[in-house]
Amino acid sequence: MVHARFVDAHLEEAFEVMADMVVHPVFAEIDLEREVVVEEIAMYEDSPGELITDYLTQAIFDGHPLGKSVLGTTQIIGAVTPEQIRAYHGTHYTLPNMVIAAAGNVEQEQLVELAGKHLAGGKGVFTEVETAPAPRKAEAGACFYEKDTQQYHVCFGGLGLSRHSDRRFALSILDGILGGSASSRLFQEVRDRRGLAYSVYSFDALYSDTGLVGVYFGCRADSVAEVTGIVAAQLTSIIEDGVSDAELTRAKENAKGHVVLGMETTHNRMSRLGKLVVTGSEVLSLDDIIARIDAVSAEDVQMLAAELYQPGALTAVAIGPDRKVFEAALDVLGGRRDLEVKVS
Numbered sequence: 365m366v367h368a369r370f371v372d373a374h375l376e377e378a379f380e381v382m383a384d385m386v387v388h389p390v391f392a393e394i395d396l397e398r399e400v401v402v403e404e405i406a407m408y409e410d411s412p413g414e415l416i417t418d419y420l421t422q423a424i425f426d427g428h429p430l431g432k433s434v435l436g437t438t439q440i441i442g443a444v445t446p447e448q449i450r451a452y453h454g455t456h457y458t459l460p461n462m463v464i465a466a467a468g469n470v471e472q473e474q475l476v477e478l479a480g481k482h483l484a485g486g487k488g489v490f491t492e493v494e495t496a497p498a499p500r501k502a503e504a505g506a507c508f509y510e511k512d513t514q515q516y517h518v519c520f521g522g523l524g525l526s527r528h529s530d531r532r533f534a535l536s537i538l539d540g541i542l543g544g545s546a547s548s549r550l551f552q553e554v555r556d557r558r559g560l561a562y563s564v565y566s567f568d569a570l571y572s573d574t575g576l577v578g579v580y581f582g583c584r585a586d587s588v589a590e591v592t593g594i595v596a597a598q599l600t601s602i603i604e605d606g607v608s609d610a611e612l613t614r615a616k617e618n619a620k621g622h623v624v625l626g627m628e629t630t631h632n633r634m635s636r637l638g639k640l641v642v643t644g645s646e647v648l649s650l651d652d653i654i655a656r657i658d659a660v661s662a663e664d665v666q667m668l669a670a671e672l673y674q675p676g677a678l679t680a681v682a683i684g685p686d687r688k689v690f691e692a693a694l695d696v697l698g699g700r701r702d703l704e705v706k707v708s
Contacts (some may be wrong), residue, residue, distance in 0.1 A: 366386055375470060379478045383482035384482070386483075387457065387482075387483060394449065398442065401436075404435065405435050406438075412515075412683040412708070413580075415517075415708070416518070416519050416681060417519060417578065420521050421576060424521060424522060425499065425502075428499060463642050464479055465634050465635070465637040504522075504680075504699050505680075505702065506694055506701035506702065506704065507703070507706065508681070508682050509684075509706050509707070509708035510705065510706070511685065511707075511708035514584075515584060515684070516582065516583060516584070516585060516683065516684035516689060517580070517581075517582045517684065518582070518680070518681070521576060521578025522576070522577060522578075522673070523574060523575065523577075524570065524574070526573050527645055534668050535668060536568075536657070537660045538602075538668050538669055539566050539577075540619055541607050542566045542579070542669075542673075543567075548566070549601075550565065553594050554581060560591050561582060563581065563582050564582075566578065566579045566580075567579075577672050585686065588682075588693045592694075596697050599673045600675060602666060603670045603674070606663070606666040607666065612661075616660065623654070675698050676697070690703075
């Protein structure tokens with residue numbers, strides 16, 4: 365995505381400049397940019413709290429392209445040639461593969477006219493890339509990355525929903541109740557009541573034909589097994605006992621507030637529209653989204669938790685200095701997993 369924000373009077377000039385960048389880039393400083401990306405990778409490698417979610421994704425989508433980091437590797441970045449970059453640009457940055465999204469004081473007809481005028485050079489041949497079918501089931505594995513860190517960074521997760529699933533609204537409510545907000549169960553039990561971790565949360569990612577769900581926490585060695593027990597207990601509680609009316613209402617209001625507030629900036633409106641069109645997703649009105657959220661029932665949340673969050677079936681990954689600490693946590697989580705140990 366290339367995007368800009370500017371005064372509405374400069375629309376045509378800004379569109380022309382952006383279109384020229386997209387359609388006719390000169391790629392003048394590839395080696396310089398290569399070094400910048402390598403530094404970005406190095407910075408990411410030094411951030412275990414962010415890196416751990418990549419490790420979880422790799423473990424769940426083992427061998428599938430979805431398991432690869434979007435940053436790439438230093439070997440790939442160092443080896444890619446200017447010819448490869450230009451070839452990629454020529455087959456992907458084309459009119460059949462472009463979406464233009466805008467928000468603010470702008471008319472649809474004006475955008476169409478500007479696109480026809482300034483994007484004519486982008487009429488290349490786009491070849492649809494065949495993707496490997498997404499896995500329908502993930503084996504519960506475990507992977508430990510040895511690294512001299514002060515905290516242990518731990519993730520539990522598994523396959524989730526696709527972005528086209530009608531149950532994605534139930535998933536957002538489940539996420540809000542489990543660990544997606546400051547009023548969630550995990551935040552309250554782990555951080556507020558016991559002070560066992562500074563950062564603890566649940567998350568999800570929705571792709572075209574599959575998805576991912578997970579729980580993360582970072583804490584000291586003597587708390588890893590205890591926090592794991594709390595995570596397992598809360599998941600089991602939702603699966604077996606369901607959620608309360610108060611939790612459901614609070615999570616719904618939080619989700620609706622997030623959507624409404626997200627619509628307040630032109631940047632968010634623009635990127636939302638563009639992403640929905642690019643991914644072939646429904647473009648729902650604000651009223652439709654709120655209605656879908658309100659329609660989620662406690663039974664929907666409970667059934668989804670039982671499908672996605674069985675503690676014994678979750679893949680587990682961790683970063684830390686001592687594998688025995690993680691092994692003790694796996695015993696608490698339950699289930700059978702073969703532990704793979706790597707050096708981070």
